[in-house]
Amino acid sequence: MVTFEEISPADFFYRNRDIAGFTNPVRAIFSALRELVENALDATDLSGVPSEVYIRLSHDNDTELGDDVYRLRIGDNGCGIPARHIPSAFGQVLFGSKYKLKQARGTFGLGGTMAILYGQITTHKPVNIVSSTGTSRIYKYALMIDIQRNRPLILDRTIQINKEQWHGTFIEFSLEGDYSRAMPKILEYLKQTALVTPYANITFVDPKGRLYKFTRVTTKTPPPPKETLPHPYGVDVETMQRLQRITDCQTMPDFMQKHFHRVGETISLSFLDFAGFIRTSDPKNLKGEDISRLVKAIKKNKKKGKNGFSHNLSVKEMQHFIRNTQSGNLVDFMKTHFKGVEKSVILRLLHAAGFIRTKAPRKLRSDEIVKLVRMMKKFDGFLPPDASCLSPLGEDLLKVGILKELKPEYIVVSQRKPSTYSGHPFIVETAIAYGGDIPAKDDILIYRFANRIPLLYDEASDICVKVIRSMNWRRYKVSPSMPIVILVHICSTKVPYKTVGKEFIADRPEVKKEVLNGLREVARQLQHFLTKKEYVARERRR
Amino acid sequence: MVTFEEISPADFFYRNRDIAGFTNPVRAIFSALRELVENALDATDLSGVPSEVYIRLSHDNDTELGDDVYRLRIGDNGCGIPARHIPSAFGQVLFGSKYKLKQARGTFGLGGTMAILYGQITTHKPVNIVSSTGTSRIYKYALMIDIQRNRPLILDRTIQINKEQWHGTFIEFSLEGDYSRAMPKILEYLKQTALVTPYANITFVDPKGRLYKFTRVTTKTPPPPKETLPHPYGVDVETMQRLQRITDCQTMPDFMQKHFHRVGETISLSFLDFAGFIRTSDPKNLKGEDISRLVKAIKKNKKKGKNGFSHNLSVKEMQHFIRNTQSGNLVDFMKTHFKGVEKSVILRLLHAAGFIRTKAPRKLRSDEIVKLVRMMKKFDGFLPPDASCLSPLGEDLLKVGILKELKPEYIVVSQRKPSTYSGHPFIVETAIAYGGDIPAKDDILIYRFANRIPLLYDEASDICVKVIRSMNWRRYKVSPSMPIVILVHICSTKVPYKTVGKEFIADRPEVKKEVLNGLREVARQLQHFLTKKEYVARERRR
Numbered sequence A, B: 001m002v003t004f005e006e007i008s009p010a011d012f013f014y015r016n017r018d019i020a021g022f023t024n025p026v027r028a029i030f031s032a033l034r035e036l037v038e039n040a041l042d043a044t045d046l047s048g049v050p051s052e053v054y055i056r057l058s059h060d061n062d063t064e065l066g067d068d069v070y071r072l073r074i075g076d077n078g079c080g081i082p083a084r085h086i087p088s089a090f091g092q093v094l095f096g097s098k099y100k101l102k103q104a105r106g107t108f109g110l111g112g113t114m115a116i117l118y119g120q121i122t123t124h125k126p127v128n129i130v131s132s133t134g135t136s137r138i139y140k141y142a143l144m145i146d147i148q149r150n151r152p153l154i155l156d157r158t159i160q161i162n163k164e165q166w167h168g169t170f171i172e173f174s175l176e177g178d179y180s181r182a183m184p185k186i187l188e189y190l191k192q193t194a195l196v197t198p199y200a201n202i203t204f205v206d207p208k209g210r211l212y213k214f215t216r217v218t219t220k221t222p223p224p225p226k227e228t229l230p231h232p233y234g235v236d237v238e239t240m241q242r243l244q245r246i247t248d249c250q251t252m253p254d255f256m257q258k259h260f261h262r263v264g265e266t267i268s269l270s271f272l273d274f275a276g277f278i279r280t281s282d283p284k285n286l287k288g289e290d291i292s293r294l295v296k297a298i299k300k301n302k303k304k305g306k307n308g309f310s311h312n313l314s315v316k317e318m319q320h321f322i323r324n325t326q327s328g329n330l331v332d333f334m335k336t337h338f339k340g341v342e343k344s345v346i347l348r349l350l351h352a353a354g355f356i357r358t359k360a361p362r363k364l365r366s367d368e369i370v371k372l373v374r375m376m377k378k379f380d381g382f383l384p385p386d387a388s389c390l391s392p393l394g395e396d397l398l399k400v401g402i403l404k405e406l407k408p409e410y411i412v413v414s415q416r417k418p419s420t421y422s423g424h425p426f427i428v429e430t431a432i433a434y435g436g437d438i439p440a441k442d443d444i445l446i447y448r449f450a451n452r453i454p455l456l457y458d459e460a461s462d463i464c465v466k467v468i469r470s471m472n473w474r475r476y477k478v479s480p481s482m483p484i485v486i487l488v489h490i491c492s493t494k495v496p497y498k499t500v501g502k503e504f505i506a507d508r509p510e511v512k513k514e515v516l517n518g519l520r521e522v523a524r525q526l527q528h529f530l531t532k533k534e535y536v537a538r539e540r541r542r
């Protein structure tokens, strides 16, 4: 007797919470903390003021529950959450503000909710949330999650006056955990977070009351990323259909320019022509007024520069061309009779003069949409993505952070140019820190970051570590027993995480290539330094 | 301007399809095939007749689409799908029949739907499904998926008479792929599937028209797994609350016995007593008829065996004990006055005689539920899970399959006793095949299986491979250049997959221990064989 059921996304991640990083009490207390810290830092990055993040982990005083239950409280001075969205932000999985083409730590819309869900299933206590976006009100909620329905349950809500125009968010809840065994990972996470966020003040009070303070060493924050449009190379039929449903564009060139990244008029017309979506009249069907309009447009274009038309044309001459032409459409006609003129110029001229006809985007049939998408992948005239949607750390900030946390003798950093994988832009930054306070261990230390999040698990599966292990470090004069930290930071609108728990990065050839080249750059510079150092040491010995 | 949105689970897995194993056209064509083959084999296992699975991958003749588009057709003689569920089974993510505590290849409720979703976003064509559960009708559907709403779109539905009482399912759809690069993995997958499913006929026709036939070598199928109840050690507050909502049990002992695995009357009473949920009257408050009932129950128990009460008791004697007792409740009273009698016997007696009172399960407050769950984790009197919900291959079937596919000179297999992790039962089976047709490569070949699914990706991250690499094989006389295949099969009600794409198994200490011990058993036997072989070879040379 086979019975069928559907489950909610909260139920799915409840049953498979190890897939989201909540495997056992040691791992869960780490995951809960990191998810909330990442939310706090995303929010403070948006607020434009230097980040303040406060974390308090204490034993839950409720002795009924046993001594492996903690109270986690985290607060930030970030942008806050609008009152009407607070319950869903924390009480619903697959709800959030980061489903955009813009770099952020958060991406799945479930991290914060999973932390609270884990707390709820181990202690059955509600979460308390206080938030304000800087308006005249501060909102306080007590929530639980209805896991089977993936909905928040609001137990209490109070409003108070926001006298100081405060903006930020405080979250407090109980959860089962094992801090003593999670502690090394938690402290390492905070230390590495402080390294890549040197403009943030991070304060952590642990269950024994010990205070860890990571103080900012700069108030300079990296320029914030801007939301971007999808890149043509990353589009599939589903994305295209969704755009078709919501667009108010009446023509295909408008549609291409309005909805895709770095598509201007010229590129949109060249592409649509390549893809076969441009229609123009048969020249022989042009009326008198059309022909004069065409001649006028050509005259106007002649003034515009050397790619334009090379001689003056009269209406009579044009009529003569038209009577004798073999071309069946205007684009072909213009290309044949003005051989020196580039096709893109012809298209732009015809478009400006109103001779280009395309189907209305909303009227495209589904086979036409499929053809459009396939052609978008084939057309090589699209510009590569610019990186305005990304916000790399930058060499200064990276150096400042490394200096503060590691105090090395020597630092070298490198930032690669933007690249893409599957239409998603990304930038790789690499750094090597040597000597100073860095301890010499029996293997080089590797720090991995993605969108400014430290990755601390599953090192062996991560593409950056695989690249590092595949390099021959001895040719750069590096031996594994040297006091060295290698750092890799990948930022992207879509970090190719292999897992929902954001543990490690998948093996994407484009990403692998950039990581390898970035590491070679800093390795070469380290080699210079080590060679010089060795030389100076030899000179001294004589 | 921060804007919030919610997305459907289909939208989530569409945006993050690499997390579900649909990374690129090479990987996607593999994943689509494997998801559908696993569905077919789950269905044929349920039908009770030896499995027939037919797979046809051909170039889609629709030349508009280009030559990297395929048509995938797969059919089975399995249990079929009831008509009303066909649309949701394939058009909705997080819908299925395998959300039970019973071993199956499927577990997430999204694999088949993801394959069809991938086909749809790359070709925009509908999927055709034909299915019958052996009733008088066969149902045909043409479907597409509304990804944003996670709902099927039924384009067409026809019904025909099922003259031959056929049961099974046929699925056909188009998808972009790269068969030439996916072929090695696809063929390896089918070969390894045939190895662990030696009772199945699997036929595969590839785009070049080549026929691959994996013919069954036995009609003996392993005994099917039975659905089981949750084990007390795996329970949290959420599970407890869901049981509380649906139960019709009026007492706690009934509740414990009805809803939990291997909890009988004695264990339920001992546990509830340990947890503090048993209430009995103060002996001094017992009325005359209660005392006689108690004495009668004790007399009855005396006959039952040596753990019973050792002497005959009269009502007068009982009244005398009661008048002089210090005990405030009956359990304590009985324990004090009948020192030789085990507490579990006392509890059972009092329960049978109606002296045990518990709260009605539906009336438990949430703090009581929390306490109950914590106590369940602490109580050490629960029986370990039995393995009726599991269906390991068994040594015979494993040998038959290995012989058929690998044709080795020597096989050794081992099946470990059932074990658990986090309340989920699992069994590890290991095998080593040596020599014969096995090619000698520069490293031992490792075949990994979970619930009879071959795992072919991310070997380095898998716990079984980590265990194999950590063992010192030379002490078993094994060198890496020998012609050896090591096989590990883990079956469980919940395989600890690290990823939604079921690529590799997470590092769970209980599982790691079982895999290590299972491998040591077969390694030792291989060592005997190799030693004897070496001895015989030496003898021959004299």
Ligand SMILES: Nc1ncnc2c1ncn2[C@@H]1O[C@H](COP(=O)(O)OP(=O)(O)OP(=O)(O)O)[C@@H](O)[C@H]1O
Binding pocket: A035, A039, A040, A043, A076, A078, A079, A080, A081, A089, A090, A095, A096, A097, A098, A105, A106, A107, A108, A109, A110, A111, A112, A113, A114, A168, A169
């Ligand atoms: N401290 C905070 N300040 C402001 N907004 C927050 C804060 N924490 C959560 N949010 C809001 O709640 C939403 C949901 O958070 P959640 O962590 O569940 O998902 P996410 O951060 O979007 O993605 P991910 O699952 O990758 O973390 C966020 O998108 C954000 O809008």
Ligand SMILES: Nc1ncnc2c1ncn2[C@@H]1O[C@H](COP(=O)(O)OP(=O)(O)OP(=O)(O)O)[C@@H](O)[C@H]1O
Binding pocket: B035, B039, B040, B043, B076, B078, B079, B080, B081, B089, B090, B095, B096, B097, B098, B105, B106, B107, B108, B109, B110, B111, B112, B113, B114, B168, B169
């Ligand atoms: N060939 C088939 N025969 C019978 N039932 C099927 C078949 N294919 C799919 N189903 C039904 O459709 C449901 C959904 O299948 P789907 O592959 O999406 O999820 P699943 O198999 O339950 O889990 P998983 O995501 O782990 O594969 C199954 O649970 C099963 O009931």
Ligand SMILES: [Mg+2]
Binding pocket: A035, A038, A039, A106, A107, A110, A111, A112
């Ligand atoms: Mg988050």
Ligand SMILES: [Mg+2]
Binding pocket: B035, B038, B039, B105, B106, B107, B110, B111, B112
């Ligand atoms: Mg499936």
